Amino acid sequence: MSQNILFLAHVDESGTALPKAAYEALGAALELAEQLGGKLTVGLIGENIQVAADTLTGTGAAILSVSGPDFASPRYASDAAAISAICAATSPAIVIASGTSRFMRVVPGVGHRLKGQVDTHLTSIELVEGAITAKRWFYRQRLEAVIQREARPWFLVLDPGCHHAWSGPQGKAEVQAIDVQLTDTARRTTFTGMRTPSSTAQTIRPDAKLLFVAGAGWCKKQSDGATHLPEAETAILQFLQNSGASLGGSKSLVDQSGENQAVLGFMTHLNQVGQTGSTPRHAKGLSTCCHGEEPHVVGWRFINERRAVNLDPNCGWARGKADVLYVADAFQVMAKLNALLAAKANHEEELASAAV
Numbered sequence: 001m002s003q004n005i006l007f008l009a010h011v012d013e014s015g016t017a018l019p020k021a022a023y024e025a026l027g028a029a030l031e032l033a034e035q036l037g038g039k040l041t042v043g044l045i046g047e048n049i050q051v052a053a054d055t056l057t058g059t060g061a062a063i064l065s066v067s068g069p070d071f072a073s074p075r076y077a078s079d080a081a082a083i084s085a086i087c088a089a090t091s092p093a094i095v096i097a098s099g100t101s102r103f104m105r106v107v108p109g110v111g112h113r114l115k116g117q118v119d120t121h122l123t124s125i126e127l128v129e130g131a132i133t134a135k136r137w138f139y140r141q142r143l144e145a146v147i148q149r150e151a152r153p154w155f156l157v158l159d160p161g162c163h164h165a166w167s168g169p170q171g172k173a174e175v176q177a178i179d180v181q182l183t184d185t186a187r188r189t190t191f192t193g194m195r196t197p198s199s200t201a202q203t204i205r206p207d208a209k210l211l212f213v214a215g216a217g218w219c220k221k222q223s224d225g226a227t228h229l230p231e232a233e234t235a236i237l238q239f240l241q242n243s244g245a246s247l248g249g250s251k252s253l254v255d256q257s258g259e260n261q262a263v264l265g266f267m268t269h270l271n272q273v274g275q276t277g278s279t280p281r282h283a284k285g286l287s288t289c290c291h292g293e294e295p296h297v298v299g300w301r302f303i304n305e306r307r308a309v310n311l312d313p314n315c316g317w318a319r320g321k322a323d324v325l326y327v328a329d330a331f332q333v334m335a336k337l338n339a340l341l342a343a344k345a346n347h348e349e350e351l352a353s354a355a356v
C-alpha cells in the first residue's frame, strides 16, 4: 500500500505566513513519514505562498501550491477545489492538516468527495505496531479513542497545541504551482472579514503558560456583607497584565452577564471552561473563587498543574481535583501576588538599566 503522506497548510490572516498550528501538524506529519519510511509532500493554499514555502525548505519535501486572489480567504468551494486538486496531483494515502477553523470546515467535505475517511480533533498521530494510529477525546474529554483505519485516503486533522511545532532552516523553495480554474458558482460566496469580541482578543491567550480562571465567588458578597466588583476587576486585569496568563471563567460567572447581574465587564461566554465550555491546553492553571465542580473541571483535562484558591476547605477542588488548594481569600491572595509580580518587574527593570 502507498505510504505517501500529504501535509496541507494554508496561510494565515497576514496573507503570507503559516499559522503556528500548521508547523505543529507538520511536525507530526514528518515524524510519521520517518516512522513509515514514506514520502512527504507539502500542499500550500493562499493568495501568496512563497514566503511560507521558504520556511519549509528544511523539510526536504516537494512543495505544491494552489495560489492567487481566489484562494486568499477561507471559502468552502474554493478551498475544496484547491485541496482536491492537490490530492489529484499527489494521490496520497494519508493527508494531515491542522485543525484551524478554515480547514475544519473544508477537509471533511473533501475527504467525502474523494471517497476517503476523515478524523478531526486528533490529539496525536503515530505508528503503533506498524499501524497508523490516531487519538482523540470524546464526551467532553472523558473518553479517549484510539483510531486505526483501513480506508485510504485517510484525512487526519490535528488539534492545535498537541504537537511541538517543527522549525528548520529556511531557503528559497521551489514550488510546483497547480492551476485551479474556479467556476462562477465556486466564487459565489464572498469573504467580508473576521469579527471577534474585543474582550476575547485581549484575554484569551492559547499560547500562555498559565490559565487563570475566575469563578462566581468574585461577584458574591464578601465577609463585610458587600460585593467588591471594582476591586475584583482590577485584581484580575492587573494579574493578567503582569503574568501574561489567559483568562477562563466558570459557567456560573459567565452566565451572570447574560442575566444582567453585576459582572466582570471583560468576561464573556467565550472564556467559559468546562463541559459546556472550552478545554484549553496550558502548562499550569490557577482557579480563584470557583468551587471546582465536575462539569467545570472537565475543562481542565489538559492543564498539567492545577492550583486553586477558595475560602471553603471542602470545595470541589479539595477532593483531589487540584494539586494544591490554598484555603484563603482570593482578594487577598491576588493583591499579594500582584504586588510580588510588580516588585519583580521593577527589579528586572533596575537590573536592565544597570546593565546599560
Ligand SMILES: Cc1cc2nc3c(=O)[nH]c(=O)nc-3n(C[C@H](O)[C@H](O)[C@H](O)COP(=O)(O)OP(=O)(O)OC[C@H]3O[C@@H](n4cnc5c(N)ncnc54)[C@H](O)[C@@H]3O)c2cc1C
Binding pocket: 214, 215, 216, 217, 218, 220, 222, 249, 250, 251, 252, 253, 272, 273, 274, 275, 276, 277, 278, 288, 289, 290, 291, 292, 293, 294, 295, 296, 299, 309, 310, 311, 312, 315, 328, 329, 330, 331
Ligand atoms: C450539564 C451541565 C454543564 C455544565 N457545564 C459547565 C461548564 O462547562 N463550566 C462550568 O464552569 N460549569 C459548568 N456547569 C456548572 C457547574 O456545575 C457549576 O455550577 C459552576 O461551575 C459553579 O461555578 P462557580 O464555582 O464559579 O460558582 P459557585 O459554585 O457559586 O462557587 C463560588 C465559590 O467561590 C468561593 N468564594 C467566594 N468568595 C471567595 C473569596 N473571597 N476567596 C476565595 N473563594 C471565594 C466560594 O467558597 C465558592 O466555592 C455545568 C452544569 C451542568 C448541569
